[in-house]
Amino acid sequence: MGVTPIWPEATDINDSGEMTFHGRTASSLLGEFGSPLYVMDTDEVSARARRFVAAAAKAFRNTTTHASYAGKAFLSKEVVRIVAQAGMFVDTCSIGEMRIALAAGVPGRRLVLHGNNKSDEEIALAVEQGFAKIVVDEPGEPARIAAIAHKLGKRAKVMLRVTSGIHAGGHEYISTAHEDQKFGVALLPAGTPTAVLGILDDMIAAATPAVTNARIMPKRQDTAAQQQATESQEPQDSQERQLQYDVRYPYDLHGNEVSATDRALADAMQAVADGPAHAVLATIAGLSDDLELVGIHSHIGSQIHDANAFIEAAKRMMLLRKTFYATNAYTLPEVDLGGGYSVAYTDAEDAMDIDVELGRLADAVTATNDALGMPAPVISFEPGRYIAAPSGVTLYRVGAIKHVALPQGTTAQDGSAINERAYVSVDGGMSDNIRPALYDADYAVRLASRSGAPETMLARVVGTHCESGDILVHECQLPADITRGDILAIPVTGAYGRTMASNYNQALIPAVVAVGVSGAHVMIRRQTIDDLLSWDVSN
Numbered sequence: 195m196g197v198t199p200i201w202p203e204a205t206d207i208n209d210s211g212e213m214t215f216h217g218r219t220a221s222s223l224l225g226e227f228g229s230p231l232y233v234m235d236t237d238e239v240s241a242r243a244r245r246f247v248a249a250a251a252k253a254f255r256n257t258t259t260h261a262s263y264a265g266k267a268f269l270s271k272e273v274v275r276i277v278a279q280a281g282m283f284v285d286t287c288s289i290g291e292m293r294i295a296l297a298a299g300v301p302g303r304r305l306v307l308h309g310n311n312k313s314d315e316e317i318a319l320a321v322e323q324g325f326a327k328i329v330v331d332e333p334g335e336p337a338r339i340a341a342i343a344h345k346l347g348k349r350a351k352v353m354l355r356v357t358s359g360i361h362a363g364g365h366e367y368i369s370t371a372h373e374d375q376k377f378g379v380a381l382l383p384a385g386t387p388t389a390v391l392g393i394l395d396d397m398i399a400a401a402t403p404a405v406t407n408a409r410i411m412p413k414r415q416d417t418a419a420q421q422q423a424t425e426s427q428e429p430q431d432s433q434e435r436q437l438q439y440d441v442r443y444p445y446d447l448h449g450n451e452v453s454a455t456d457r458a459l460a461d462a463m464q465a466v467a468d469g470p471a472h473a474v475l476a477t478i479a480g481l482s483d484d485l486e487l488v489g490i491h492s493h494i495g496s497q498i499h500d501a502n503a504f505i506e507a508a509k510r511m512m513l514l515r516k517t518f519y520a521t522n523a524y525t526l527p528e529v530d531l532g533g534g535y536s537v538a539y540t541d542a543e544d545a546m547d548i549d550v551e552l553g554r555l556a557d558a559v560t561a562t563n564d565a566l567g568m569p570a571p572v573i574s575f576e577p578g579r580y581i582a583a584p585s586g587v588t589l590y591r592v593g594a595i596k597h598v599a600l601p602q603g604t605t606a607q608d609g610s611a612i613n614e615r616a617y618v619s620v621d622g623g624m625s626d627n628i629r630p631a632l633y634d635a636d637y638a639v640r641l642a643s644r645s646g647a648p649e650t651m652l653a654r655v656v657g658t659h660c661e662s663g664d665i666l667v668h669e670c671q672l673p674a675d676i677t678r679g680d681i682l683a684i685p686v687t688g689a690y691g692r693t694m695a696s697n698y699n700q701a702l703i704p705a706v707v708a709v710g711v712s713g714a715h716v717m718i719r720r721q722t723i724d725d726l727l728s729w730d731v732s733n
Contacts, residue, residue, distance in 0.1 A: 211645025230622035243280035264578025274298035362503035489528030586688020590620035623657015646673025
């Protein structure tokens with residue numbers, strides 16, 4: 195007997211109807227390690243990490259690719275070692291994540307530091323350890339990093355996080371590239387219509403070699419004069435035009451000889467050159483004694499099912515890269531396109547086909563750079579949820595079961611009328627998985643300790659906390675004979691479960707147990723009452 199694809203590959207159902215993980219039954223795991231329990235299939239982590247690294251390399255076969263595991267999804271020394279052995283870098287965004295990654299033995303050159311409000315301590319540690327990149331998130335940060343690097347006698351590698359204006363994904367809180375939020379520096383000046391970038395959709399087929407060799411020059415006349423010259427369509431002196439051409443071409447073009455497509459691209463480049471992101475890149479370049487500018491970064495959101503939004507964001511990043519080359523004669527070596535590759539939390543949801551979608555993204559990036567006359571950059575990615583989430587399952591013991599009569603007119607998620615719902619309480623809840631309460635996230639669930647009756651009942655799986663929003667699974671069908679002491683299993687909890695866990699109601703955070711072909715062992719121990727009491731140092 196098997197399970198659906200949302201469960202780790204080595205999950206099965208034995209002849210007794212009990213769920214097994216690499217042959218270990220759910221009941222044996224809880225018997226040895228306690229309940230609730232995070233179960234992390236480390237073989238699945240390794241397989242998914244290797245799959246992503248290989249898919250990226252295959253898709254972008256004409257350039258170098260890097261994949262960094264986003265440690266915020268789930269981090270432990272063991273998982274750090276697994277993803278590093280699979281060929282990944284590791285993204286960190288706090289001193290704790292940095293220290294865990296370093297303690298796992300990963301050298302600084304394979305680590306990345308993110309964060310919108312980095313401390314001096316975090317920056318200094320990244321500089322001392324020679325991190326592969328420190329991702330700049332605000333205009334004042336380059337000077338801070340430069341000062342710390344100078345004091346340490348080192349040169350820090352930095353890249354700029356750019357808010358592209360393309361945002362995608364599920365809940366508003368995980369959509370991160372719109373302008374009105376805390377991350378990154380805007381691509382365009384405030385109030386600039388994004389229509390100026392519309393040429394990116396047509397440029398690949400229509401741009402000429404001349405415009406791909408253009409250089410944006412400092413403005414030499416006021417806006418009114420520029421507008422008057424444009425309206426009169428009089429040829430402009432080469433000293434007056436913002437769009438200049440490289441001397442390698444055996445001809446010079448006057449303003450009225452530039453095609454509409456080329457002029458539109460020049461206008462887009464000018465808008466980008468006037469933007470905040472470009473200004474910060476220029477600031478970084480001016481601090482070259484202490485900072486090495488290694489690229490630009492974009493992260494547009496999470497739970498994204500296809501490459502469409504990635505393609506639009508990537509085009510804008512390539513345009514910024516071209517523009518900075520035109521203005522500063524500097525070719526940004528790397529473009530990091532971030533994370534957000536979706537996974538299915540229920541059987542009804544979609545997951546990104548990374549082989550297909552990364553292939554589409556690669557084609558678009560290649561075509562855009564060809565049209566812009568730019569060499570391919572190193573392309574980087576930051577999968578986290580994609581690696582960790584499907585590798586994890588959480589096991590709970592069932593406690594109270596309450597059948598609640600519902601008022602007439604109540605409907606289920608599918609719109610059908612219902613008159614009763616069973617509230618099935620378990621020994622965990624929002625303290626070990628906050629996502630349903632925070633993001634209204636859906637999960638699947640199944641009885642894991644036995645087969646159960648063929649008859650089912652409409653149920654809601656809830657936690658033990660003093661909150662009506664303490665819900666783990668909003669709506670599901672469970673065997674009608676479910677009873678206290680049974681074990682429930684919720685899949686796809688490997689990401690943002692343990693890492694966002696809390697001690698709400700002074701609940702103890704569960705252990706994380708690694709399972710694989712080599713057996714089962716504690717990866718992160720369970721908290722104890724002694725832990726709670728030891729943290730309280732008041733009289």
